Amino acid sequence: MMAYIQTDTTSVPDARGYYGEFGGRFVPETLIPALDELTAAYHEAMNDPAFQQRLADLQATYTGRPTPITYAKRLSEHLGGAQIYLKREDLAHTGAHKINNALGQALLAQRMGKQRVVAETGAGQHGVASATASALLGLDCHVYMGTVDIARQQPNVFRMKLLGAEVIPVESGSKTLKDAINEAIRDWVTNVRETFYLLGSALGPHPYPMMVRDFQSVIGVEARRQIVELAGRLPDACIACVGGGSNAIGLFHAFRDDERVDLIGVEAGGHGIDGGEHAARFADPDIGRPGVLHGTRSFVMQDTDGQIVNTHSVSAGLDYASVGPEHAYLRAQERAYYTYATDEEALAAFQTLCRLEGIIPALESSHAVAEVIKRAPHMPKDSIILVNLSGRGDKDLDTVMRELKLNG
Amino acid sequence: MVEVKQLTGVETIATLFARAREQNRAAFLPYFPIGYPTYETSLDAIQAMAEAGVDGFEIGVPFSDPLADGPTIQAATQIALENGVTVRKCLDAIQTLRGRGVTQPMLLMSYLNPLLAYGVDRFVLDAKAVGADGLIVPDLPPEEAALVADACAREGLALVFFLAPTSSDERITLVNRYATGFIYVVSLTGVTGARTELPPDLREFITRVRAKADKPLVLGFGISTPEQASSMNGLVDGFIVGSALVKAGREGVDAVRELAARLRRALD
Known part of the structure; x- marks a missing residue:
């Protein structure tokens, strides 16, 4: 049977996470071991038919x-x-489509034994998806969101709270998605051992762009x-x-x-x-x-x-x-x-x-x-x-x- | 006029650690961002610290998205940007400080994107020309370093890499191979900023690094008090204090001079 998510179907990224001259991993040293661990866990999960089946079932029934x-x-x-x-x-x-990735990564967090999940959100859709997947799987979810975005996406802020997530307002910089990502990364650097960073888009350091694309x-x-x-x-x-x-x-x-x-x-x-x-x-x-x-x-x-x-x-x-x-x-x-x-x-x-x-x-x-x-x-x-x-x-x-x- | 340097940046930094070692103490390398609270005050603060006998400097180049920094340095570098500080002005600052008689080694600390925008090769050449001795790039792990490392090697500038408590023994070996000048050892998992206590397993972590690395080790993140500074003697080759000095900078040059002097005296 074909796996639910096909991986390695294209030549990019290479082993270092490069798409031609783009991609890579430009983060503080503290996170490099965490990214290595994540990459290994991701490949292992995708090669595990039970993991693929679990994701396929949730995608169909949930x-x-x-x-x-x-x-x-x-x-x-x-x-x-x-x-x-x-x-x-x-x-x-x-x-929104954000749930496809949030479910995949939340299942991976659970598999890696990481109980605490942090996420960033702009429009609030990824925050809601992360809060939802976390509620479903019993994970503790903390969502960083710029105060400008909080003001323009109130219903999603309320949704996240209803779903049991903590919404952390970000006041730095332009107070939008960019700054929410900065704060989520700072949180991850600080709590790296017990925290899974559930990144919402096909960006960030390798393996995120690949993993999000695949999900x-x-x-x-x-x-x-x-x-x-x-x-x-x-x-x-x-x-x-x-x-x-x-x-x-x-x-x-x-x-x-x-x-x-x-x-x-x-x-x-x-x-x-x-x-x-x-x-x-x-x-x-x-x-x-x-x-x-x-x-x-x-x-x-x-x-x-x-x-x-x-x-x-x-x-x-x-x-x-x-x-x-x-x-x-x-x-x-x-x-x-x-x-x-x-x-x-x-x-x-x-x-x-x-x-x-x-x-x-x-x-x-x-x-x-x-x-x-x-x-x-x-x-x-x-x-x-x-x-x-x-x-x-x-x-x-x-x-x-x-x-x-x-x-x- | 800038004096023609006899030693490369890497060699100059080596003499810093040799001198501290002779005196049986750790070296003290303060961090201070150019442009905070004003451009002039930041230069005066650095000069005051030089006169207080610190061993070298990390000169901060402000960046809009400093993701390894805590609230204190974030706020300070934001103000520096609002004050119109550019990469070029940071280089000019080093030239000015050399002209004012600051002789200690100076390493520029910058996130990668401003260096890419300036042009890495041009930046390294200009940094050397103004009298800088090395470069610290917190979002540049050794795996991505080729571009910057080649330019630094050509010009004899040190390129410092980081180790963190999460680094494996394999990574300690890797970083030790790439780092020139010293290895920046991050004391804890987290961002920059003063902490009341250093992590309890710090000594173990340093011992683990020592077992695999022969480059000088400079500890940073969380160090702010003279008591913490004196505990660096015998533990590491040097240490960095940033946020505490930046906070002092809010009160003015005298506060920076005083704190730097107290931290330095704590080592004797």
Whole structure:
């Protein structure tokens, strides 16, 4: 029988955690042994059929996998071009793809005998997923969250508390995801022996980008099978939003060798590229350059002196100064293409999907939908776009109400 | 004008430990960030410590995301950035301090990204030119060090690596092979910051490191009081105090000078 999660299906990363010139492990010495231990435990777990079965069972009976794909008939007709299919990660338990990785890592924490789990969160979706998986498995969960994000994602803060997690406000720096990761790493350095760091995106030091990709690869594996069943063939393009990039890499992974399938990542264009108020790491060569942040070498938004700059996005989950190293690699290889959607475009896409399909998407996922809206009209009617609807928008209602009022 | 140095950075640092060893004491290497509480005050504070007879310096280059640092140094380096301190200004600071007669070895402590942005080769050349003796990069483990290590080796600058209580015997051997100047031994699992007590198993940990490493060992993280300083004699070759001095820096140069002098006297 095939393992639930396939590992080692590609040449990257290498043994040192490199994707071409990106990736690696740039962390204090204290954490290196912990990362070695984690890497060994991860490989061992993935080679254990009992572990794979446990994850597969939970994904089926708890998360509700496989999530369906939905043919977006009215949206396709409205745009008048490509046929659009939505991979419905918004229907996964907790309302986003984050649970795929949180369950996998929480099971691994349990297997490693680590009772204490720390996590960071931006939009709160990974925090909720970590709190959920911890409640399910009886682990103690501590979630770091910037105070700016706490203010704009109140419902998720309350959810985490209901689920028994401690939410620790982060006041340092820009008070968003970047700073929450700093604090989570500082906690891990301090309590490394008994603590598991449940990192939420495909970034950070090796083995995290690989491990998170593998746990999220279920998105693409399912979607690839489903689109062939439903539409009779592979899509022409796969589109996903990219913050750290875990939902995108999870979708892209299964299509990597399908050379005719375009892989398109959508970053947060914020208020537009010109003013620098965005989180489009690949779109602004003045400030988005290769560098090292949070233990990995990738594209990093920084000033000329190498200081990390503040980012902006209407969606907390995309509001991050770096991007997973495998995305930098796929871009360098020209296997994937990266573009951006502004706050305004994402908000418009959010409303369009609500009205035409009866689906309230997360603001993060709305960036991917915005790219669909731009692209689909220029594609032939028999072409197919598969878009990852990575999460549901309930958490964003306050933000959207506020933004729409502002913009009349 | 910068004097032409006869010794390489690595050699200069070696003489520091030799002298302390002759005096049967540990060497004291304070950390202080450039730009805190102001650029001028940070230079005055370093000069005052030099006059108080410290053995060498860790000169902090501020970074926006210092993930190995606790709240005290985080806040101080944030203020330094707000004061407009850049990598270049940190190099200028060393040149100025050499001009003011500070002769002790100085190592620049910087996270990796500012060095990458400046250009590693250019940074190492410029660091040598202004009279720095070495480099400490807390987020650069030996496995990733090639780029920086080659440049430092060419210019004779020391490149310090870290050991932590979590390091295995194999890693002690590895770090000992890569480190030049000294090995920075982190006293505890955690971030920088003053602690009332050092970990109870510290002596055991140092003994374990000594068994595999022949480079000088400099202990850091958590050391703040003269009592803790005097307990370093016979235990390690040197020690670093950072957060306590930064806190003193809030009160001004005199407070820094006084604390540095007390820490130094505790070794005699």
